[in-house]
Amino acid sequence: MSRLIMTSIGSRGDIAPLTGLGVRLREAGHEVVIGAHSVFEELITGCGLEYRQMETNVDIDMTDPNVDKLKAAWAFASPAGVRATGKGMIDALRDEPADALLLAQLTEGAGFPLAEAKGIPAIGLRFQPMCATSEYPPASMGVRSFGSYGNKLAADIGGWLGDTVYRGVVDGFRSYLGLPKVTVRELRRRRTAAEWPILHGYSPHVLPRPTDWRPGLDVTGYWWSPRPVDWEPPAELVDFLAAGPPPVFVGFGSVVNTTEHSARMSKIVGAGLRQAGVRGVVQAGWLQLDVTGDDLITIGDVPHDWLFPQVSAVVHSCGAGTTAAGLRAGVPTIAVPSYSDQPFWANRLTTLGVCAATIPHDKLSADSLASAIHTATTDSTLRANAARMSALIGEEDGAGQAVKAIEAHLASL
Numbered sequence: 001m002s003r004l005i006m007t008s009i010g011s012r013g014d015i016a017p018l019t020g021l022g023v024r025l026r027e028a029g030h031e032v033v034i035g036a037h038s039v040f041e042e043l044i045t046g047c048g049l050e051y052r053q054m055e056t057n058v059d060i061d062m063t064d065p066n067v068d069k070l071k072a073a074w075a076f077a078s079p080a081g082v083r084a085t086g087k088g089m090i091d092a093l094r095d096e097p098a099d100a101l102l103l104a105q106l107t108e109g110a111g112f113p114l115a116e117a118k119g120i121p122a123i124g125l126r127f128q129p130m131c132a133t134s135e136y137p138p139a140s141m142g143v144r145s146f147g148s149y150g151n152k153l154a155a156d157i158g159g160w161l162g163d164t165v166y167r168g169v170v171d172g173f174r175s176y177l178g179l180p181k182v183t184v185r186e187l188r189r190r191r192t193a194a195e196w197p198i199l200h201g202y203s204p205h206v207l208p209r210p211t212d213w214r215p216g217l218d219v220t221g222y223w224w225s226p227r228p229v230d231w232e233p234p235a236e237l238v239d240f241l242a243a244g245p246p247p248v249f250v251g252f253g254s255v256v257n258t259t260e261h262s263a264r265m266s267k268i269v270g271a272g273l274r275q276a277g278v279r280g281v282v283q284a285g286w287l288q289l290d291v292t293g294d295d296l297i298t299i300g301d302v303p304h305d306w307l308f309p310q311v312s313a314v315v316h317s318c319g320a321g322t323t324a325a326g327l328r329a330g331v332p333t334i335a336v337p338s339y340s341d342q343p344f345w346a347n348r349l350t351t352l353g354v355c356a357a358t359i360p361h362d363k364l365s366a367d368s369l370a371s372a373i374h375t376a377t378t379d380s381t382l383r384a385n386a387a388r389m390s391a392l393i394g395e396e397d398g399a400g401q402a403v404k405a406i407e408a409h410l411a412s413l
Helices: 012-027 038-045 069-077 079-093 105-118 147-176 184-193 235-242 259-276 304-310 320-329 342-351 366-378 380-394 398-412
Strands: 003-007 031-036 050-053 100-104 122-126 198-200 217-219 248-251 280-283 296-299 313-316 333-335 355-358
Touching: 003 012, 003 079, 012 031, 012 038, 012 100, 012 320, 012 398, 031 038, 031 079, 038 050, 050 079, 069 079, 079 105, 079 147, 100 105, 100 398, 105 122, 105 147, 147 184, 198 398, 235 280, 235 296, 248 259, 248 366, 259 280, 259 296, 259 366, 304 320, 313 320, 313 366, 320 342, 320 380, 333 342, 333 366, 342 355, 355 366, 366 380
Parallel strands: 003 031, 003 100, 031 050, 100 122, 122 198, 198 217, 248 280, 248 313, 280 296, 313 333, 333 355
Antiparallel strands: none
16 A cells, blocks of 8 residues: 655645545555645544645735735745745655655645655646646636637646746756756656646536546546544534524635625625525635624534535535535535636536526625525526436545546556
């Protein structure tokens, strides 16, 4: 059996699926270590997995409501931020024994040179499609198709742009690890030629594998995060759920913005729920939503696999993880996307017939939210489609398929 290191940088949605895959790898007899930032230590250790802290080297707390969150997000995404977090990753893991590195997308820049320095293979772990295909553009570029040629070109341009922006950062990682200088373009060419494996942790029923993807790019199905050991739901939430009909869930996950925006969105969400005449469960999230009133409750982190089957509809930003949880629960969605892959997944939910409305985050109003809630809670076709998708996803074993693919790759080396 192998000793495997999994790494990720980002929000909860970038970490939680790794715990599901990590637990399945451990059950298959492998040793698993997850490297992540300190805010996720409890999430990882609560599943019984080994944790290694990767220093951010960026003196910003994204969960602090007084932080300018837009500037903070740029601090992490800028070349200086990527250099800082990548060095934290290297320092945490360079001396950790391992047979392979399993890299989430935001750790690839430091992860590739780290794997090379350790003399071990790297395997990609992604939650959205970014590789070139004629069927659609990369998920981070939204929903507009540029045609078969244009979609592939968009992916190539995106890869070139990333290589250009972070070229000096990757060069610095290689130098720090004592590796010879090689251009990022040549490194990318080598990985493609070697059919570097990337496992995509989403359902092929939600988004089928493109027919023109190269070998090594697999869509396995979702990797469900296990609940923390000995977790119990908050008594206040249990009592609220039992006190009336199923409520509507509203949460925007790791979306960040200013404190003023947080207060405005809290008012909109509260007013929209009241106008729709429904009970509401609002998750504070990184936006620090705070909604109070009759038939409304604001909560912290609660496992979506426990909560979502008890609600009548879910309102969220359509990050990959929350999208998956809503589909699994078989309830209609109201999409409120902001950036990155969120518009892409919102579009997929509409295509699947489970989305009552798509309202861009900055366009959300109490009226539009109330109207969408009415549709989501009364449209029988939406609910039937959601139940059908839930049944299809329930037949999959995404983590099991990923374990088989990882074992097969390592056995082939």
